[in-house]
Amino acid sequence: MGVIYIMILVSLLIALLFFFLFINSVKSGQYDDTYTPSVRMLFEDELVSDNEKEKSKTTK
Amino acid sequence: MLDTSCYHCGTHCESLNIKIDDKLFCCYGCKTVYEILNQSALNCYYDLTNKPGIIPSEIKGKYNYLDNKEIVDKLLEFDDGSTAIVKFNIPSIHCSSCIWILENLSKLNPHIKTTLVNFPKKTVRVTFSSEKTTLKEIVELMTSIGYEPYISLEDASSGKKKQSRHLTYQVAVAGFAFGNIMLMSLPEYFQLNEFWLDQYKPFFRAIMLLFAIPVVTYSAQDYYISAYKGLKHKVLNIDVPIALGVSVLFIRSTFDVVFNLGQGYFDSLAGLVFFLLLGKVFQQRTYDFLSFERDYKSYFPIAITKIDKDKKEQNIPVYNIEKGDRLLIRHQELVPVDGILLNGNALLDYSFVTGEAHPVSKKSGDKIFAGGKQMDGSFEMEVLETMSQSYLTQLWSNEIFKKDKAYSIKSLTDAISKKFTIIILSIAFISGLYWYNINPHDAFNVVTSILIIACPCALALAAPFALGNMLRLFGNNKLYLKNAEVIEDLAKIDTLVFDKTGTLTTNQAHIKYSGNSLSDKEKSCIKSLLRHSNHTLSRKLYGFIIANEIFEIIDFNEEIGKGIFGICDGRTILLGSANFLGNQKIENILQTTIWIKIDDKIKGKFIFENTYRKDVQEVFEKLKQNYKLIVLSGDNEGEKATLNKLLPAQVEYYFNQKPQQKLDFIKNLQSEGKKVMMIGDGLNDAGALAQSDVGIAVSEDINVFSPACDGIVAAEKFRMILNYLKLAKNTVILIKISFAISFIYNSLGLFFAVQGLLSPIVAAILMPLSSISVVIFVTLGTGFLVKKTDICH
Structure with missing residues (x-):
């Protein structure tokens, strides 16, 4: 029967862990801007480097 | 059909001459931006969004004040000697390309470490190495590609606001x-x-x-x-x-x-x-991108050029300006204090003080008031009042701006x-x-x-x-309210007070020609002449005249604030005020006109008319049944006859109202037990907007300008006012x-x-x-x- 105590305490600890993670992410400003990151993730760095390659080819 | 819009900004191109790599540009500014981006392999900018650019503005000397360490320190959020962080407000951010280019600024200046855009707030946080580059270089770089940071006195004076979580x-x-x-x-x-x-x-x-x-x-x-x-x-x-x-x-x-x-x-x-x-x-x-608490500080520059006794130019912060100082106001700069014009010609645009669309020209010796933007060359002035004592800024010492409304609202x-x-x-x-x-x-x-x-x-x-849901629904329909309580106040309103200029009228002037009819060739000549002038009225007129040919102009001459002169196709052409043309007949001073004289013969005049929003009449007709209507204008009575014709008979008119008078006027109405809604737009309405129960600012461009108020409404939604009020009820x-x-x-x-x-x-x-x-x-x-x-x- 003592296992219930352990299980509840463990589950509460896990819940508290996620709670603090959430508080930390709010503190770090993660939820201040919910739009820009959605655009930012669509940018591809490759496009830039491709152009750079082309440019270095033409200058050679 | 050939695409004649600019590859950079999408504006229609007047001439097809500015080209590079088969791409067409409307001006050299846009072309330069393209070249800068192309050189740094950042032309992906144009792939993300079609024609995303902004025409860059002139920057020569404008940011010299950023050499002043005192000012720079106030702007920086963080500086440990090697790394500095600064946050800019950039109103021109509008698309995903903007985010992309601004976050790749480090490719244009390697000493910039990172840049982070906050799109909803239209801000950029730049981390840079302060040993190797300066704030001025960064600001100039951003301005040169069209993203001019908006730096105002407010940035320097207010403490860094921490968002409360x-x-x-x-x-x-x-x-x-x-x-x-x-x-x-x-x-x-x-x-x-x-x-x-x-x-x-x-x-x-x-x-x-x-x-x-x-x-x-x-x-x-x-x-x-x-x-x-x-x-x-x-x-x-x-x-x-x-x-x-x-x-x-x-x-x-x-x-x-x-x-x-x-x-x-x-x-x-x-x-x-x-x-x-x-x-x-x-x-x-x-609304993250809007501010409802603005005062004059948001519009005033941080620093200004002062001329020392030994004629040396020096940048000083505006709050250090003292009586008797000599200031140099450059092209596009704002006059920060009241003063007397010493030399040079001033052409001041008071549009965001009064809402008046046409610039006013001043001669040496004239008194000039704070808040005007110089539109034409540069001039020197002597300071009469310090900033807080100026005609315009005095309004903010009124207690209405300090009152905490928290317990006045029931x-x-x-x-x-x-x-x-x-x-x-x-x-x-x-x-x-x-x-x-x-x-x-x-x-x-x-x-x-x-x-x-x-x-x-x-x-x-x-x-x-x-109320929260209503606030959101209003926002979707372009009425942005400061907070939910405003809706309750809106429901109680029984008196509506309107400003005239900029509120009932639009900023786009309507141009009318009266006089002898002009031949096509004469029109072409006038247009060619106007091409050489940078005067705002010339620009407007240039856009108005339709002509096919452009001729070469010999002997072009411009007398600032008076008119322009040139020889086109063998004919002498004068454009300008009646005085400039040697016409001494008394002019109707209540109108803005440009006269034309070709070969010593006065041909006629272009009249710049105030245009009323096209729905004004309809809106007033509907409103008059349930509300008391008043028009409160800072202008002279020149438009009274037109207004009388346009608006219902029971509307009351008050002209020549100074900002303080407007405020007192509203106060009087309130003491009679009226619930007043003020609808205005300029800084001169700021007092009235703050005093009224609900102050709504009408704005042509939501992102750019509005004085402190309870709500901002997009100009095109002006006709919805009655429906907004109904909805609140x-x-x-x-x-x-x-x-x-x-x-x-x-x-x-x-x-x-x-x-x-x-x-x-x-x-x-x-x-x-x-x-x-x-x-x-x-x-x-x-x-x-x-x-x-x-x-x-």
Whole structure:
């Protein structure tokens, strides 16, 4: 029967862990801007480097 | 058909000459940006969005003040000698390409470490190496590619505002506790007297109590503070019964648990606080990119060029300007203080002070007022008043700008809560007395039950959700209100006061020609001549005249503030004021005109007319039935006849009103018991907007300009004013209906409570049920109202 105590305490600890993670992410400003990151993730760095390659080819 | 729009900014190209790599540009500015980006392999900019660019503005010398260390220090958020962080406000951010190019700034200047865009707020945070590059270089780089940071006096004077995340934490704590307490309290709901459950009861209850402590002490703390403040001001606001309910819930539940009398009402307690805070979050929705608290500081530059006694130019912060200083005002710079024009010609654009579209020219010796933007070359001036003493800025010393409105507002909810609290307290008292006589033991239970169930959860949620949702719906339809309380104020309005220039009129002047008709060739000549002038009126006229050919101009000459002159196709052409053309006949000074003289013969004149918004007449006709209408203008009476014709007869007119007079005018109306809504646009209306019950600023471009106000409406939605007012009134009716619904729930709960039958499970069902049904009702209700009242088109 003592296992219930352990299980509840463990589950509460896990819940508290996620709670603090959430508080930390709010503190770090993660939820201040919910739009820009959605655009930012669509940018591809490759496009830039491709152009750079082309440019270095033409200058050679 | 050939695409004649600019590859960079998409503007229609006047000539097809500016080309590079087969791409067409409207001006050299755009072409330069393209070249800069192309060189750094950043032309992906053009792939992300079609024609994303902004025409860059002239920067020569404009940012010299950023050499001044004192000013730079004020702008930087952080500087440790090697790394510095600065945050810019960039109004021209508008698409994903903007984000991309700004976040790749480091490719253009390797000493920039990172840049981070916040799109909704239109800000960029730049981290750079302050040893290797300067703030000035970064600002100039951003300006050169079209993203000019908006740096104003406000950035330097206000402390770095920290965004408060207090409420988010409170909601998080309450929500977290609510979920876990629910989980722990569930087994006992079924009231099975089982061996298993009895064994764990104390453990579950202890955990619930632990979770409830932060909810009561931290999440709900604002309610105690507000209730205390209310009582101190002798106001029974809605937070009084809430604070009472929460504390009674907690005390009673703790009592139950500690003395092993029952499981307590911890789940209802956490749920109640959680829902209430959610309502608060919903109501607090704001528009990140708009500011409603602006004063003149947002428009004034940080620094200005001062000329020393030994003729040396020096950049000084504007708040260091002293009487008698000599200042140099460059092209496109703002005059920060009142003064006398010494030399050079001033052509001042007061459009954001008065809303007046046409620049005013001043001669040496004239007095000039703060707030004008120089449109033509540069001039020197001598300072007459320091900044805070200037004609325009004095307005802000009025106490209306300092008044804390918090306790002047009597909201609908608070008005009801006063009666509500008194009724509940008397019911609790009477039934307490009754039960004390029958069974003293139950009296405590009954009184606490009544106070618990009476906790006006649904009542407190009705207004925040209705108003919060309405605020959002208004925002979708381009009326941006400062906060939800404004809607309640809107519903009470009975008098509307309009500014004229910029509010009833548009900023785009309408041009009319009167005189002898011009041949096509003459038109072409005039247009060719205008091409050489940078004067704003010339630019406008240039856009107005339709001509096919462009001729070469010989002997072009411009007398600033007077007119232009040139020989075109062998004919002498003069354009300008009547004086300039040698025409001494008395002009109608109330009109802005440009006269034309070709080969010593006066041909005619172009008249720049104020154009009224096309719906003004219709709007006033509709409004006159229910509202008192007043037009309050800073201009002279020149337009009175036109207004009389245009608007209904009962409209009152007041002209030549100075900013302070406008404020006093509104004050007088209010002392007569009128609820006044002021609709204006310029800084000169700022006092009136602040004084009025609801001050609405009309703005052609939402992102650019508006004085401090309670709401901003997009100019194209001007004709919707009546519908907005109607909608606000209906919203208040809706709130009243939902009050009635929540009263039914409360009476139902009281029915159980006075009999001493309120079990935790009844409370746990009734509270969320009442809250959620009221929230659903007002959300659907507001949506329905918006559909019924047409504000979309």
